[in-house]
Every structure is written in structure tokens, then in C-alpha cells.
């Protein structure tokens with residue numbers, strides 16, 4: 001695997017330099033894969049066969065044929081790679097049904113409008129205008145077109161929000177669609193995880209319930225990036241069983257060179273490295289000079305602007321200023337027309353490099369490029385692989401990962417082989433999260449009375465939850481059915497699919513008056529307190545005022561060079577113990593806890609060096625929420641033999657941070673989705689205890705996965721800490737950018753000692 005390739009490529013000089021000075025941590029090759037074909041089945045509808053022929057398709061890849069067979073038989077999920085012709089896997093069976101039955105209808109769900117537009121274009125390109133009439137139904141669909149879409153279109157492309165807010169509550173207007181609904185396609189299914197996924201799982205159950213009410217049981221066809229648990233995800237999302245998994249990829253792929261790249265160390269003592277952004281800019285400039293078409297993915301819009309600027313400066317420095325015009329940042333908010341122009345410029349080679357946020361991974365139609373550079377770990381191996389999948393043109397490609405200073409990034413650089421071979425993460429969701437389930441039961445009751453027949457679709461807890469809704473006065477029970485107390489209500493309007501609790505604050509841009517989004521109450525104080533710098537969809541805002549009574553945060557766009565970190569006091573109270581086991585010298589528990597937070601102050605920190613500017617006091621009341629958590633009590637034996645007890649609290653705290661940092665390796669989540677607390681004497685356990693909890697009210701299963709894989713969590717944390725070269729702890733090991741105690745106290749060596757003792761047991 002580690003063969004070094006010496007033939008000349010546009011990136012040969014770049015990689016040579018990296019090999020020499022050690023920045024190229026690891027290189028690997030993904031071999032060329034020859035295509036495996038299968039014939040187009042005879043019994044496919046003749047019109048569809050003709051459409052394929054017109055599109056120049058005279059045979060299928062094996063996975064497309066396999067998916068077609070599977071979809072004819074039952075629910076199916078496809079997980080082949082980027083650019084493997086995955087769409088055809090669900091298009092063939094769907095279009096076959098629509099061609100054969102003039103009354104049949106299909107719904108396609110996409111997480112973004114851009115993706116729905118791309119798919120709609122692809123469907124139109126098949127030229128099946130007589131039989132297939134696709135239409136997009138989303139927030140942008142003009143009111144006067146909506147009625148026509150409902151009446152005429154037989155393939156409706158929409159998104160979960162529109163389904164939840166617009167279609168399901170108004171199902172009587174859609175009666176014709178639901179009564180003939182043959183297929184539901186859920187593309188990019190891996191996006192539906194965590195809080196969002198838990199909501200979408202409820203929306204899909206509501207969809208099944210309404211379809212049942214109109215006498216149909218649509219076939220569900222899902223497509224997803226590679227994840228560890230595709231069938232489990234499909235079942236949790238839809239509530240259906242017996243999914244067939246199609247994963248063997250028959251599409252050809254280019255020989256791809258993979259490079260893991262770590263910026264050079266600039267300060268040995270502090271083990272600080274050159275910024276990943278500067279390193280990436282230099283790399284992109286080099287690729288542009290060599291004429292390689294490249295795409296560069298980065299997390300925030302600010303970083304996109306910065307890298308674009310740096311690339312241009314690099315090019316001007318070497319007298320290649322005219323090339324600077326062929327590098328462009330890709331900003332969200334482009335119109336479809338602007339997107340098309342940019343995509344066309346890139347595929348024609350007029351544009352050589354595009355710098356973009358990783359959100360774009362989901363919605364650019366550019367085919368393949370020479371190089372794909374991902375700057376800092378995008379959060380999941382699955383999405384990194386998707387970005388890398390863009391690299392490969394004319395038989396070869398370069399896929400780069402430039403590591404940042406964050407704990408996971410540096411952990412990967414020390415374990416490159418493991419990183420390249422690691423199985424992708426599991427996508428976790430919990431549709432029965434109490435708050436989320438309750439909210440959707442109300443929506444469901446609005447769509448039709450809840451009754452005993454709903455058990456199969458809405459799950460075994462539906463009745464208990466419905467009775468709870470009666471007790472709080474939202475539902476009333478009449479003759480064995482549950483209906484809304486106020487029939488004129490419109491519960492879906494109060495449920496945001498992106499927050500776990502209906503109880504949320506609005507974020508309002510005071511300059512434009514625009515409502516940017518919402519933040520859960522449980523998080524409002526920590527993320528949108530007065531003076532906070534708040535990142536929303538890659539853009540920075542400064543909070544001018546958090547109005548607790550009006551439940552909104554007033555913000556203005558922010559261009560300064562600092563960020564904020566809140567200081568807070570957290571308490572956890574164990575409410576229910578659900579599971580417990582002894583392992584590694586600790587008593588490990590899983591259950592629900594009540595988390596009490598009080599934000600006391602916040603620090604302003606300078607970028608890029610993180611120097612503290614000042615500490616500003618805040619006057620905010622306590623907040624509380626109940627959620628899932630794992631916790632463990634460290635036994636005395638582990639702390640025997642001269643463990644320096646004065647370091648105990650700092651050690652537990654550092655362990656907690658390290659474990660939170662590596663938890664995303666086993667459950668797809670962001671470290672911002674998880675909270676922690678460590679104490680050397682918890683009120684209820686009476687001893688040294690570490691809590692790790694789901695950061696969203698009710699929890700969505702992340703810490704349950706942590707409980708299951710606790711031993712891995714401990715081992716990964718142990719390696720994270722002991723292998724970092726810093727002396728006393730740094731952002732690449734035990735310091736956390738979200739610590740409510742501002743990273744005080746932390747004892748790196750003490751943590752290493754306790755973890756070593758646990759691992760040895």
C-alpha cells in the first residue's frame with residue numbers, strides 16, 4: 001500500500017518536498033478499479049429503456065442492477081461511493097413504476113434545495129417528459145405553481161422541512177399523491193443523524209401514517225454515504241424492517257493518491273504548528289501553477305475568504321498574478337444560475353481552484369477534478385471520504401487532508417494507517433427522544449386522531465406519550481382516540497427540525513431584520529449571551545443583546561479577530577439509572593441526568609494565537625435540562641499506590657476532555673453535541689466521578705453508544721493524551737475549546753496515569 005510513486009504528476013514536486021521535511025505524514029494509493037457491468041433487465045419499462053439509450057446508457061453497473069432487483073422486492077439502502085451512479089439505483093425502480101402506472105406518484109427527499117435541483121435536472125435529461133413529470137416543491141416554489149405541482153407532477157422533489165410543515169399538515173390537498181404514493185426516496189440519508197435525524201425519523205413515520213390512511217404503503221429507497229451501520233440507520237429512520245443493503249460498487253474509479261499532511265512545527269516547546277490555512281493556501285497555489293484543477297474544503301466562510309486571499313497572494317509573490325483570477329471562493333447564497341456558471345467554468349478549466357465550505361460537499365455538480373484538499377478534519381471520516389471522492393480525472397487524482405491543531409486532527413496524524421483503514425462511524429439517532437417524539441405526536445394528532453392502529457408506525461411508546469400530552473392539556477381523549485385540544489392549532493409551525501426542544505430562542509440579525517435561525521433554550525445562554533461571537537452556517541455574528549423575555553438574541557455581522565468562550569458552573573443530578581456494568585476498575589452507568597448550568601462570564605480570545613483579551617462578567621439565571629448520560633465512578637484501587645491526590649480533580653477533568661474529544665470516533669457527532677462534568681466527590685455517587693452527557697435535551701443516543709463502546713473510548717483517550725508531545729496539555733490533547741471552566745484545572749500527566757491504570761486492568 002505504501003509504495004512511493006515517482007512518475008511525474010502535477011503534484012510530484014509538492015509531495016517530494018513534503019516527504020523530505022516530514023509534513024507528508026502518510027501516503028497511500030487507492031488502486032484503479034475496473035467497472036463491472038450488468039445488462040439492462042428485459043422487463044424494465046420500454047420507455048425507460050429508450051430514455052436510458054438516449055442518455056447513452058446501454059448497460060448498468062452491477063450495483064445498479066442489484067439495487068433495481070432489491071427495490072422491486074422490498075425496502076433498500078444503497079451505500080456505494082461518490083460519483084458511482086448512485087442516483088440511478090433509486091431512479092430506475094421509481095421511474096419504472098411511474099412509467100407503468102400513470103396514477104403512481106413518488107416523493108424524493110433531499111436535505112438541501114441545491115441537491116433537489118440537481119436531481120430534477122438529471123431526471124429531465126432522461127427525456128421521459130410524457131411519463132415522468134418531476135417538480136420541485138420547496139419554500140421557493142411560487143404560490144401559483146403549487147396547485148399545478150400537486151395536480152400534475154408525478155415525482156415531487158422536496159425536503160424534510162417542507163414535508164413536515166407544508167405537505168403533511170395539509171395532506172387533504174395532497175390526497176391524490178398519498179392515495180397513489182408508490183415510492184419514497186431518501187437520498188443522502190447519512191445526513192439524517194443526531195437531533196436532525198431524530199426529527200426526520202418522526203417526519204417519515206408521519207408520512208407512512210398518512211399514506212396508510214389513504215390506503216398505500218410506499219416502498220422506501222434510501223441512499224447514503226458509506227457509514228458503519230447503513231441498515232440500522234435505514235430502519236431507525238423509517239421504522240421499517242428487512243432493508244436490503246447494496247454496497248458492492250461496480251463503477252470504475254481512478255487511481256488516487258492520498259496524502260495526510262501535517263503543517264510544520266513552529267515552536268518545539270509548545271508544540272505549536274503553522275496554521276493549516278496558510279499551509280493549504282500554499283499547496284493550492286502550487287497546484288494551480290501546475291495547472292491542476294482543485295477544490296479545497298474548509299469549515300467556515302471566514303476561512304474560505306482568508307484562504308482565497310492567501311492563495312492569490314502566493315501566486316502574486318511568484319509573478320503568477322494572472323493565475324489569481326482563476327481561483328474563486330464559492331459562497332453560499334449563490335443563485336442556481338450563478339452556481340451553474342461556476343460549475344461550468346470549473347469543468348471547462350477556465351477556473352482552476354475553488355475554495356468552499358464543506359457544506360458544499362452536498363450540492364455542487366462539478367464531476368471530477370484533479371485534486372481535492374480538505375483542510376482540518378470535517379468531523380466524520382464519512383464526509384472526508386466524500387470530499388476525497390472528488391479527486392480523480394483522466395485516470396489519476398490527489399486527495400489531501402491537511403491536519404489542524406485540534407485533538408482529533410493530531411490524533412489522526414499520529415495514527416495515519418489506522419486513520420486510513422478505520423471503519424467509518426455509525427450514524428446515531430433516537431426517534432423516541434421524549435421532547436422530539438412528543439412534538440411530532442402533536443403534529444400527527446393534527447393530521448388525524450391518534451389511535452390504537454398507530455402503534456406500528458409511531459412506536460410502542462406512543463400511548464404513554466399521548467397520555468402525557470393529555471395530562472399537560474395539549475391533547476384530549478375521546479372514545480379511545482386522541483385529538484388536539486385546540487383543533488385550529490398548527491403544531492408543526494412550532495417544531496424546528498434542527499433543535500431537540502420546542503423551547504427555543506430566535507436569532508435575529510438587527511441590520512437586515514432577518515431571522516437567521518433558532519437556538520435551543522438549553523444552549524442559548526452558553527452560545528448567545530451578550531457579547532458572544534456566534535457562528536451560524538459558517539458566518540460570524542456578535543450578539544448585541546440576549547433578550548430573555550422575548551426569547552431572542554439580537555445579533556450583527558461580525559468581522560473582528562477574536563472569539564468568545566463562556567465560563568459556567570455545571571451540576572448534574574442522576575435521575576434514572578438504566579444500565580450499569582463493572583469495567584476497567586470503574587463502575588460504569590448509563591441513564592438520564594438533569595444538567596443545571598449557569599453562565600457566569602465569558603473570555604474574549606485573540607485569533608489566531610488564542611491569547612486572552614479579557615474576562616467579562618454576565619448576569620444570567622440558571623437553566624436546566626434532562627438528557628442521557630454515561631458516568632463512571634473511579635474505584636479506590638485505581639487511585640491507590642501513591643497517586644498524587646492533589647492532582648485528582650485536574651486529572652479527571654483532563655480525562656473527561658480527552659474522552660469527549662474522541663467520542664466522535666465511535667458515534668457521528670460534533671464535540672459541541674456533548675457535554676461533560678468531572679468531580680472528585682459527586683453528591684450522589686459519593687466519590688470521584690466523570691459524567692459525559694448528550695448536549696441536547698432528551699439525548700439522541702450518542703452517550704448510549706459511548707456506554708457500549710466505553711473500552712474503546714478509554715483506550716483512544718489514553719493514546720490521545722500519552723502520544724501528544726506537549727508538556728502540560730495543549731489544544732491537541734486535553735484542552736477543550738468549549739470548556740466551561742476555561743480549561744482549569746487540567747493535569748495531563750495525572751490523567752495519563754489514571755487512564756494507564758484503567759487500561760491495564
Ligand SMILES: [Zn+2]
Pocket residue numbers: 724725726727729730731732733734
Ligand atoms: Zn498536547
Ligand SMILES: [Zn+2]
Pocket residue numbers: 653657736738739740741742743
Ligand atoms: Zn472542562
